[in-house]
Amino acid sequence: xxxxxxxxxxxxxxxxxxxxxxxxxxxxxxxxxxxxxxxxxxxxxxxxxxxxxxxxxxxxxxxxxxxxxxxxxxxxxxxxxxxxxxxxxxxxxxxxxxxxxxxxxxxxxxxxxxxxxxxxxxxxxxxxxxxxxxxxxxxxxxxxxxxxxxxxxxxxxxxxxxxxxxxxxxxxxxxxxxxxxxxxxxxxxxxxxxxxxx
Amino acid sequence: xxxxxxxxxxxxxxxxxxxxxxxxxxxxxxxxxxxxxxxxxxxxxxxxxxxxxxxxxxxxxxxxxxxxxxxxxxxxxxxxxxxxxxxxxxxxxxxxxxxxxxxxxxxxxxxxxxxxxxxxxxxxxxxxxxxxxxxxxxxxxxxxxxxxxxxxxxxxxxxxxxxxxxxxxxxxxxxxxxxxxxxxxxxxxxxxxxxxxx
Amino acid sequence: xxxxxxxxxxxxxxxxxxxxxxxxxxxxxxxxxxxxxxxxxxxxxxxxxxxxxxxxxxxxxxxxxxxxxxxxxxxxxxxxxxxxxxxxxxxxxxxxxxxxxxxxxxxxxxxxxxxxxxxxxxxxxxxxxxxxxxxxxxxxxxxxxxxxxxxxxxxxxxxxxxxxxxxxxxxxxxxxxxxxxxxxxxxxxxxxxxxxxxxxxxxxx
Amino acid sequence: xxxxxxxxxxxxxxxxxxxxxxxxxxxxxxxxxxxxxxxxxxxxxxxxxxxxxxxxxxxxxxxxxxxxxxxxxxxxxxxxxxxxxxxxxxxxxxxxxxxxxxxxxxxxxxxxxxxxxxxxxxxxxxxxxxxxxxxxxxxxxxxxxxxxxxxxxxxxxxxxxxxxxxxxxxxxxxxxxxxxxxxxxxxxxxxxxxxxxxxxxxxxx
Numbered sequence: 001x002x003x004x005x006x007x008x009x010x011x012x013x014x015x016x017x018x019x020x021x022x023x024x025x026x027x028x029x030x031x032x033x034x035x036x037x038x039x040x041x042x043x044x045x046x047x048x049x050x051x052x053x054x055x056x057x058x059x060x061x062x063x064x065x066x067x068x069x070x071x072x073x074x075x076x077x078x079x080x081x082x083x084x085x086x087x088x089x090x091x092x093x094x095x096x097x098x099x100x101x102x103x104x105x106x107x108x109x110x111x112x113x114x115x116x117x118x119x120x121x122x123x124x125x126x127x128x129x130x131x132x133x134x135x136x137x138x139x140x141x142x143x144x145x146x147x148x149x150x151x152x153x154x155x156x157x158x159x160x161x162x163x164x165x166x167x168x169x170x171x172x173x174x175x176x177x178x179x180x181x182x183x184x185x186x187x188x189x190x191x192x193x194x195x196x197x198x
Numbered sequence: 199x200x201x202x203x204x205x206x207x208x209x210x211x212x213x214x215x216x217x218x219x220x221x222x223x224x225x226x227x228x229x230x231x232x233x234x235x236x237x238x239x240x241x242x243x244x245x246x247x248x249x250x251x252x253x254x255x256x257x258x259x260x261x262x263x264x265x266x267x268x269x270x271x272x273x274x275x276x277x278x279x280x281x282x283x284x285x286x287x288x289x290x291x292x293x294x295x296x297x298x299x300x301x302x303x304x305x306x307x308x309x310x311x312x313x314x315x316x317x318x319x320x321x322x323x324x325x326x327x328x329x330x331x332x333x334x335x336x337x338x339x340x341x342x343x344x345x346x347x348x349x350x351x352x353x354x355x356x357x358x359x360x361x362x363x364x365x366x367x368x369x370x371x372x373x374x375x376x377x378x379x380x381x382x383x384x385x386x387x388x389x390x391x392x393x394x395x396x
Numbered sequence: 397x398x399x400x401x402x403x404x405x406x407x408x409x410x411x412x413x414x415x416x417x418x419x420x421x422x423x424x425x426x427x428x429x430x431x432x433x434x435x436x437x438x439x440x441x442x443x444x445x446x447x448x449x450x451x452x453x454x455x456x457x458x459x460x461x462x463x464x465x466x467x468x469x470x471x472x473x474x475x476x477x478x479x480x481x482x483x484x485x486x487x488x489x490x491x492x493x494x495x496x497x498x499x500x501x502x503x504x505x506x507x508x509x510x511x512x513x514x515x516x517x518x519x520x521x522x523x524x525x526x527x528x529x530x531x532x533x534x535x536x537x538x539x540x541x542x543x544x545x546x547x548x549x550x551x552x553x554x555x556x557x558x559x560x561x562x563x564x565x566x567x568x569x570x571x572x573x574x575x576x577x578x579x580x581x582x583x584x585x586x587x588x589x590x591x592x593x594x595x596x597x598x599x600x601x
Numbered sequence: 602x603x604x605x606x607x608x609x610x611x612x613x614x615x616x617x618x619x620x621x622x623x624x625x626x627x628x629x630x631x632x633x634x635x636x637x638x639x640x641x642x643x644x645x646x647x648x649x650x651x652x653x654x655x656x657x658x659x660x661x662x663x664x665x666x667x668x669x670x671x672x673x674x675x676x677x678x679x680x681x682x683x684x685x686x687x688x689x690x691x692x693x694x695x696x697x698x699x700x701x702x703x704x705x706x707x708x709x710x711x712x713x714x715x716x717x718x719x720x721x722x723x724x725x726x727x728x729x730x731x732x733x734x735x736x737x738x739x740x741x742x743x744x745x746x747x748x749x750x751x752x753x754x755x756x757x758x759x760x761x762x763x764x765x766x767x768x769x770x771x772x773x774x775x776x777x778x779x780x781x782x783x784x785x786x787x788x789x790x791x792x793x794x795x796x797x798x799x800x801x802x803x804x805x806x
């Protein structure tokens with residue numbers, strides 16, 4: 001490609017996608033309802049609400065907490081959240097002196113079954129480029145102020161491990177029901193760019 | 199910027215340039231004929247023909263050759279080629295076992311007075327990215343086959359030195375006049391992606 | 397490959413834009429593009445690594461200006477074309493316009509033949525190796541020292557799997573690096589953990 | 602800065618396109634853009650380093666998809682706007698559309714206070730320093746060893762000059778690196794010479 005503007009714009013992204021669909025359809029490669037099923041799963045089954053339930057369970061059940069720490073894949077499956085991009089899940093436990101945050105600098109890998117498909121900002125070049133080198137600044141820009149004494153540990157999803165953050169249980173939630181606790185856990189909390197707020 | 203298409207295209211490059219010109223004109227910042235003069239110099243005074251005359255002179259006059267090797271800036275000025283982006287020129291002498299080639303990986307610096315403004319390919323991301331890491335392959339793609347025994351030395355123009363390649367004088371040019379020799383030296387030869395061919 | 401996609405630590409970029417109440421998908425073609433990619437994976441025509449590499453191989457100007465799902469679409473369409481299921485010409489006809497695809501792949505890499513295991517707590521060094529093909533060692537750790545904090549089960553070595561080659565199963569190691577060791581100007585009290593296949597690591601000197 | 606412009610050794614890119622019988626300029630606005638940049642330089646409003654840095658500061662997607670002269674225009678227009686000579690709004694009105702400018706500059710760097718001279722023939726090491734601002738040490742030599750082949754006269758340290766700061770005069774050194782020391786997969790019998798300000802170098806360990 002020369003240092004000149006291209007002569008014509010590409011076909012629209014929608015048209016390019018449809019074109020591939022038609023081509024594959026013509027070869028009878030697409031099973032009935034394949035795309036609808038995928039969309040349904042992606043929009044509804046992979047959901048940060050799942051991760052929220054995992055966190056809530058860990059907060060109320062010390063045995064589950066221990067199973068989550070030692071084998072998060074099995075612990076998540078136990079609650080009904082297995083699936084693609086969740087073959088090997090590791091839960092990253094925050095402590096009063098350690099805060100975990102997840103990124104994928106090379107593409108945008110995430111633990112879909114428990115976190116849901118990632119939001120645009122997670123997939124943005126800005127987040128991918130910056131959070132590893134200036135995590136404190138990036139978190140502050142996103143509204144999360146962490147004191148300097150807390151180590152910020154950024155996990156770059158460069159192989160097959162998929163991560164979820166297990167935040168500290170907020171003070172003032174003693175005796176809360178699991179469902180109420182789960183409400184505190186958003187996708188941002190599971191990625192590590194926010195903390196549960198009561 | 200989000201992971202979404204921008205909502206509108208920028209104004210054309212020509213219009214953006216004219217807009218800046220008008221704004222500066224309105225402030226009476228542009229001296230009369232300033233742009234015309236610049237264009238005239240850039241199109242006609244900075245010319246690889248100058249570098250060609252330097253090389254030809256060095257081929258026929260051993261004293262000039264020596265001055266070019268020890269102080270190329272003065273030697274070029276001696277022939278009437280001083281100027282911007284030529285404050286400190288170094289001539290890179292090829293030998294039977296060494297071939298020199300010039301790039302600017304960080305932007306596109308070149309010795310304008312003797313090489314002329316660089317061509318698009320020199321300014322392309324492709325050349326900037328690739329020639330330092332795979333010089334032999336890049337030169338071959340550009341039509342210059344060099345035996346493995348010849349060291350290829352790539353000069354990255356990262357500070358204020360501006361380079362020109364001084365190729366070996368081709369066999370069969372004994373007794374040629376300077377003007378005829380200069381005809382063999384193209385901009386590509388001065389950059390080091392071609393050799394003089396008789 | 398030392399590609400445009402290897403963004404960690406690049407400081408060209410500005411503020412992160414956050415969309416409130418973002419939907420899972422913004423346009424209908426997005427899940428469609430993704431589903432069509434997984435279709436080929438389900439047929440064992442390619443691995444997730446090959447999709448990732450096909451995306452990395454996009455013409456850099458295109459990569460930079462495409463959205464996530466456009467990148468996914470381009471990678472997947474390239475794999476279908478490279479496999480011969482459909483031609484670029486056919487796709488352009490059906491789309492009614494240009495249909496840019498990824499650049500051609502170069503060679504893949506083999507994992508190290510010898511197993512060299514590392515222990516939790518051990519200081520290791522990321523190799524100083526440069527790979528032309530698919531590589532899951534971000535450039536920012538190359539040649540840097542860190543400490544193993546966890547060992548994950550074996551997975552196929554991405555350098556081979558990204559090219560459809562038979563891939564050695566190797567454990568991956570979660571290696572913790574001090575951010576200041578990676579970038580002299582990084583912030584205090586911050587660390588980065590990178591998940592690295594065994595072949596990307598060697599004993600610390 | 603570790604920016605998108607620091608392209609040496611990136612292997613995302615394809616074939617080099619060569620135009621036969623290329624004119625010096627392809628369109629009239631190209632020399633105009635360049636002349637307007639030098640106008641401000643002639644007024645001592647900025648240095649060539651500041652123009653270079655203003656170009657590097659372009660939004661990366663814009664940088665990647667702009668031609669050389671569009672990058673030059675954008676850098677120069679940004680400098681005029683930053684100086685207050687003209688506003689972005691005014692430029693957009695005059696241009697009749699969007700007028701993207703470069704992102705804001707961060708801090709510049711000072712040269713090393715102590716002079717540490719190196720001799721021709723000496724093995725030196727490029728520092729392992731990361732600069733947020735303008736930097737003329739390409740990332741591919743950082744921390745690598747090479748041999749000084751020539752010493753050039755002192756020039757203002759680009760890390761300061763690129764930000765309009767007073768700049769220490771420092772010699773620059775032509776340092777020859779073996780390509781294989783820079784990239785393990787580089788070609789045999791090839792070397793790269795980089796012209797480095799003294800502050801970018803230290804004694805080899």
